[in-house]
Ligand SMILES: C=CC1=C(C)c2cc3[nH]c(cc4nc(cc5[nH]c(cc1n2)c(C)c5CCC(=O)O)C(CCC(=O)O)=C4C)c(C)c3C=C
Ligand SMILES: [Fe+2]
């Protein structure tokens with residue numbers, strides 16, 4: 001359990017606060033069945049795949065879930081945290097929550113003596129959102145801030161967390177005062193942290209990248225056409241980051257990765273861009289994935305291994321992955337500032 005509880009104060013009379021940090025989710029173990037269980041829950045969510053259920057059920061259960069878990073499990077093997085026997089997404093999300101709790105406990109929220117519990121959860125798999133709520137309820141929380149660790153809003157991520165939050169509370173027949181942190185795609189603290197991570201990441205390399213590619217997870221183009229603001233928010237993050245780094249779109253292109261299925265996804269695609277750059281004679285690139293709060297399969301394996309191979313096969317020499325903000329001091333500053341902002345009013349009221 002990750003918790004932080006300071007001395008009782010005026011705040012505790014008006015309801016202890018809980019913070020629930022939420023990330024996407026990841027398999028509980030390697031192997032066909034654990035990965036299948038995870039993918040089944042993930043890909044059955046209509047926010048993720050909106051194909052009518054009658055059509056999607058046989059495709060998912062009879063085709064995708066018969067082959068993909070094996071292949072994905074092999075990919076997970078390459079990134080697995082063998083010491084803790086879990087995926088890096090879990091290790092780092094837990095650490096983010098623990099560091100947030102420690103920061104609050106050591107007075108990070110200023111002179112205000114708040115009593116705040118911190119827990120973490122996954123939208124798919126374990127620990128579940130409902131288990132996070134149970135833990136917070138047991139600690140006496142009556143006001144809860146949910147922090148989805150997605151800088152850019154997407155129906156498939158942010159909104160899906162909101163769905164699960166509602167379903168979980170309905171199951172518990174409980175309704176604390178509830179807040180959900182807003183997407184932070186243009187938050188100056190986030191943009192600053194990204195810019196610093198690029199400067200530091202590039203300085204650590206033993207080569208100078210000709211191109212700094214900014215790759216976001218894609219979504220189907222049709223979701224954007226239906227009104228999802230994800231694309232615009234990615235573009236805004238990219239623009240603000242380039243402004244800070246003084247980089248042109250040519251030197252710092254925007255791409256979208258991880259496409260899945262036959263639909264058109266947001267373009268340009270990362271893999272095609274990486275191949276094209278290599279064919280045009282670009283030898284050294286660095287790739288940043290600012291849409292991910294934590295390094296995971298999609299960054300370490302898809303970019304760091306798969307796309308690096310594409311780059312080298314097409315004449316490129318060096319592709320370096322700039323790490324996500326993760327639980328670094330920069331990453332924690334972003335999470336802390338989100339929590340501080342979103343608790344406004346709740347904390348002041350009792351301080
Ligand atoms: C099928 C459609 C998918 C949509 C839409 C989608 C959106 C989306 N996903 C993330 C973040 C992550 N996705 C991750 C893995 C992953 N994503 C999909 C599919 C869609 N994602 C699949 C099938 C997988 C599993 C991996 C595989 O089998 O190849 C992960 C990594 C999880 C991990 O365990 O490391 C993250 C993180 C975002 C931000 C997003 C929309 C904006
Ligand atoms: Fe995904």
Ligand SMILES: [Fe+2]
Pocket residue numbers: 258297298302
């Ligand atoms: Fe992928």
